[in-house]
Amino acid sequence: MKSLLKRNAVKHLICIVLTVVITAGFIPLRAEADTTKYVYKFISLKQNKYVTSRDYTERYIEKTDTYIETYYLHKISVPANGYIRINANNTGDIYIYKTINKKKALYESDSIRSLYGKKVYYEVLPKGTYYIKADSGVKFKWSFVKVQGGSNYCRARARRLAAWKKIVEIFNYGEEYNRWYMISLPRKKTITVTYSFEPYDPVFDVYNSHGIKLNCPSLTNRSWRTALLPKGTYYIRISRDRYEDEDSFYRDRFVQFWWN
Numbered sequence: 001m002k003s004l005l006k007r008n009a010v011k012h013l014i015c016i017v018l019t020v021v022i023t024a025g026f027i028p029l030r031a032e033a034d035t036t037k038y039v040y041k042f043i044s045l046k047q048n049k050y051v052t053s054r055d056y057t058e059r060y061i062e063k064t065d066t067y068i069e070t071y072y073l074h075k076i077s078v079p080a081n082g083y084i085r086i087n088a089n090n091t092g093d094i095y096i097y098k099t100i101n102k103k104k105a106l107y108e109s110d111s112i113r114s115l116y117g118k119k120v121y122y123e124v125l126p127k128g129t130y131y132i133k134a135d136s137g138v139k140f141k142w143s144f145v146k147v148q149g150g151s152n153y154c155r156a157r158a159r160r161l162a163a164w165k166k167i168v169e170i171f172n173y174g175e176e177y178n179r180w181y182m183i184s185l186p187r188k189k190t191i192t193v194t195y196s197f198e199p200y201d202p203v204f205d206v207y208n209s210h211g212i213k214l215n216c217p218s219l220t221n222r223s224w225r226t227a228l229l230p231k232g233t234y235y236i237r238i239s240r241d242r243y244e245d246e247d248s249f250y251r252d253r254f255v256q257f258w259w260n
Contacts, residue, residue, distance in 0.1 A: 035065055036068075038103065039069070041070060042074075047142060048142075050139055052137065053074075056072065057069070075131055076131075078125050078126070078127055078128055081172045081173070081175075083145055084123050085144075086115065086123070086141070088121070088138055091139075093108075093114060094116070094132065094133075096111055097131040106133065111133075112249075123250070152179050155207070155211060160181070163259060170254050171254075172253070178237050183259060184232070188231055190228055191206055191229060191234060191236075192223055192226075192260050193257060193258075194259070195255050204224055204257070205237045214226050214234075238257070240253065
């Protein structure tokens with residue numbers, strides 16, 4: 001009899017435990033909601049107007065257990081093919097974005113160009129709208145220079161170029177063909193080709209009047225020099241030698257150079 005009562009008591013206890021477990025399974029747990037919201041402030045920026053960049057802000061709303069991150073971006077409009085010039089006080093990094101996803105945080109890796117370490121930047125961009133974000137405290141302005149595609153795409157159409165004259169050459173989108181320049185040596189001398197901006201590592205080649213490529217090894221990290229050449233006509237060819245993948249699409253499209 002006592003054994004039967006003991007077994008019934010154990011069964012009763014098991015039933016109680018199972019009831020508690022099953023009931024607990026139907027109790028809704030506190031859902032982990034997305035507690036961060038993103039706010040983007042777009043500020044239209046005209047050309048040649050200095051602004052000081054603001055850092056993003058974050059605030060917490062206790063009532064809704066929500067964090068709000070606010071980003072401040074300067075909106076610019078590139079009206080045609082050409083390049084933009086950005087002047088900055090060189091106190092931080094600058095990022096250029098083509099598109100913004102308002103539903104997520106702003107990451108530097110989403111930018112199409114990241115600029116740093118200089119006071120003047122040159123960027124070739126297709127016609128369209130872009131967004132600039134800089135580190136907090138960076139003072140900068142931008143301007144646009146329109147450049148038509150050159151007709152000097154082959155040696156027969158080379159542009160004549162005098163010694164020491166600085167030339168700006170850009171590779172617009174869809175116009176990534178080579179550029180040719182014709183130069184004249186009034187006497188026996190070397191040809192030195194120099195470029196002035198590090199972001200672009202251009203490909204320079206020097207040819208004689210018969211179209212034969214000459215040896216032109218590096219002289220410094222920004223210049224190349226031929227051997228001693230006889231008086232006559234020569235050609236400089238500039239190439240944008242870069243595979244068109246997503247990472248390099250916006251890079252290496254601007255160069256300033258000269259020869260002596």
